[in-house]
Amino acid sequence: MQSPRNSFAPGREVPAEAPPQRAASRWRIDGLHFEPKLEHEYRLHMRADQRTSTLVCLITALGIWLIFIGLDLTRLDGWAAMLAGDRDVPLAITLRLVTLGVLLIQISMLATQHLPSAYHRLSMLVLALIGATSTFIANMFKLRGLPQADIAQLVIIAAVFLPVGLTFLQSSAVALFVALFTAALGFVMLREPAHLTEHIRLSILLFFAVFVGGVGAWLRERAQRDQFLLRRMLHDHAMSDPLTGIANRRGFEDNVSSALQQARRDGVPIVFAILDVDHFKRYNDYYGHQAGDEALRLIAGTIATAGRRPMDLAGRLGGEEFGLLLYDVAPDKGLARLEKLVAAIEELRIEHAASPTADHITISIGATAFDGRELMPELYRRADAALYASKALGRNRVEFSATTKVEALSMETRRRA
Template sequence: MQSLEHQSAEDFRDTPYGRQLLQGFRFLFFVPELEREFRRYLNHQARLAQRLGACLLMLVVAGYLYVERHLFAQSDPAWLLELTLLRLLEMLPGLGILAMSLFHKRVRIIANRLFPVLLVLVGIIAARIDIQYEMLQPEMSFRYGAGLLIVCSFFFLGITFWRALISAALIVLIDVLMAAMILSPFEMKVHWISVSYYLLLLVIGATSRYVHEYSQREQFLVRKLLGWVAQHDALTGLANRRSFDTALNQTLLQARRDRQPLALLLLDLDNFKAYNDNLGHPAGDALIRDFGALLDGFSRRPMDLAARVGGEEFAVLLLNCDAASAQAIAGQILSTLAERAIPHPASAQGNCVTTTIGVAMWQPGQTAEQLYQAADAALYRAKQAGKNGYALSPALSAE
């Protein structure tokens, strides 16, 4: 599987996912845009684990408290009261995590940033209880709660490796500082045994989490890359026919809802077969890539789309673009291609590569298929007129 993934990345090095796979991520960081996307993915994947972790925290702490109230009911009322308050405080972050995981997406995004803080707070409370148990030395006690929190920090909240590591390290550090202030020198020597236990748990948890997150990130990139491949043309990086058909339907619905004009340009590279036959398929592929990049420059707005819909056939979808603007863009595409002056030894229109364009505007009541047919009819008219130009759909020409 590893070789297949690297082969996919090599084939698609022009995509952000392919580039990241090739660059690697030893330190568990992507480029900023991908890192944000991965964290959203991680937060979504971890929602069930967050709820489970919160429920387990409340259940375990409630169980501790129930037993402790029976054990210490007669021995030390003051410690029992303090212990009860600490246990209730320990449960509150779990309740908060559970509640926030059920809220709206925006609340969950804020909550995910707070999870490490809540985790450290619970760890501080657990460390305080552990230290008090060391001082009192009861016959039976529930110690090492901080150790459990260290382990949980790496696996339940869906936070990244580095946030989990920092949270766990802070729990250990604060535990040591609290113990140094509260315990006697002799008790502190004994407490170092607990600290060594915490550090061992931190190393084990961090190692496991690193391996797990590395695998998660790799799977994320491969899954995204496969999704990109399914929606894009591998040669040009533009949307493929399947993606274009979906976008055309969705954009038409938006144009209808917002009462905005919608233009569709269909383009065909003139005499492409002759270009391939004379210069070879590698040259033909290079021409397809260059022309795709040219069209991509004319579809920079969020709702614009450039697509490769056939061998040498392309489409440009322009929302909120009226007929005059659509014709101006068609003219600009023709002039830009002419300026590049790509040699074509077998062109009937001259010595350079040219294109023919059909322009259609969406009409009320028209379906996506009918709009495409109108643009195709305009493209046919432009070819009949001698290629290397553009023509309007019959409906526009009659106006």
């Protein structure tokens, strides 16, 4: 039998190149970077995963910082120096206190799990302030002939590369800043040849430490990204339907539950629909299961296209039954979109000679609107009742459950069946 120009004939392969290409692009690591959406997920995951280690590091840094503030006041005779008009000592104390304040803000965010989008910038600022302040005070000690620990800068460089919620590039930028600032400030503050010779050696060591720390951080982040990617792929495979590529029942229901919670907070409308391919058992019996699988893949792609907005959801509930959630859509607009979907399935012109409804595959849809309070089981029950009503009223149509009349019709249909 000759198929129309835009028809799908049983046995004809459904184009499947695009989805795998998109999947390959989504799961590829370019250097140390995913595609934008996955990269955002990775950074949120890393920030949450490293929250405890970051908190431990910052509390440790806070304790050390408080000890050094006390030592500075004692060793520099801070109060007397300030009274005598020494401007370096007040500046050093101010830098210590500013860094202390930023440390406390960062610790408070981690303790309360309130992590804004600019959180990584605050982490970078804390580390940069610690490095800059320590450099300034160490040079002050040298100028006054007091004992100082140049190795502290090496420790700070190492600390920058600890798991504190920063990426390799962010950590490298901070470490390089600390090394450059230390080198530049030493040449500005230190004038004696002995100090300069010692400072040059220290600067070389700092840049070497940046290089070694950077290599280690790159290798660690690469391994972290590989592990994240593997877990994410396993999760996606567990939540997706292997035949159609859209969400399976478990993945769809999990996402719907999250969407309902979000809708309650945002106060936005939702349209929830259940879709069923009409007379699909007859299709499988007539054309075979392979043709049935090809038809389902094509239908699933059309349904997924109908849920094209970011918060819309589409999933295969099982067999020839699909679910669709339209987020932030009023009932009248949702009904119009579902009616277009019914027409779009018809336009596929998938031949169905065994159907008493039409000579091609059609779908029936039962839909309902979220009332802002109910849970998914109640929403599903009303959409399912509307689906039975849609079938009872002739199929190849949308029935919207706005009243209990639809549910009564559904119950009567089931009773007769």
